[in-house]
Amino acid sequence: MxxxxxxxxxxxxxxxxxxxxxxxxxxxxxxxQQPEFLWIGCADSRVPADVIVNAEPGLIFAHRNIANQVIATDFNCLSVVQYAVEVLKVRHIIVCGHYSCGGVRAALSHQQSDVTLVNKWLTHVKDVYRLHREELDAINDIDDKANRLVELNVIEQVNNLAYTSMVQSAWREEQRPLVHGWVYALDDGLLKQLITLGPESKIDPIYRWDV
Structure with a gap:
């Protein structure tokens, strides 16, 4: 067969x-459907949202891409966010990365000529590395460095969600959703919460949308 x-x-x-x-x-x-959660996760086959939280169909509205990114020019992801927030009225958005992420690890090395589109996508993870270069370069072990970049990337994507007009509007008008950053460990199957942002969270004024 x-x-x-x-x-x-x-x-x-x-x-x-x-x-x-x-x-x-x-x-x-x-x-x-009336899902309570929007899940933005990595496309990695080992991290299926419904399975790792033991959820039944109907609970989680999901979007997945390489290295669980929320990018301002990615209309696919932003369309999912808009539909989840404005139509489905989700109460929570979860950005979930995972340790030992191949995409994040690749972002720590030079660009590869045989995967040009992937290189472009991972540029955004490289930007996260650049922002935190001093901390990351102080970590000698490559696995530890990559896993810390996984965490920093999740936090960056949570902030990227907070910068969107959809989330800020829902915060202002309906006091939802909470935006969470989690990371999943492949070696024990457990999730770790890194950050949560909500309606009272402080956003840099340069990212705020006019009322």
């Missing part, structure tokens, strides 16, 4: 098990 065929069989088994336990399960899901 080929690998993609196994996935189709696993889907059938999963759907049958769900229907046996809850006959109206898929009917309820089909009526619409």
């Amino acid at each position: 080929r690998s993609h065929e196994k996935l189709l069989l696993e889907n059938k088994a999963w759907a049958e098990e769900k229907k046996q336990r809850e006959p109206d399960y898929f009917e309820r899901l089909a009526h619409g």
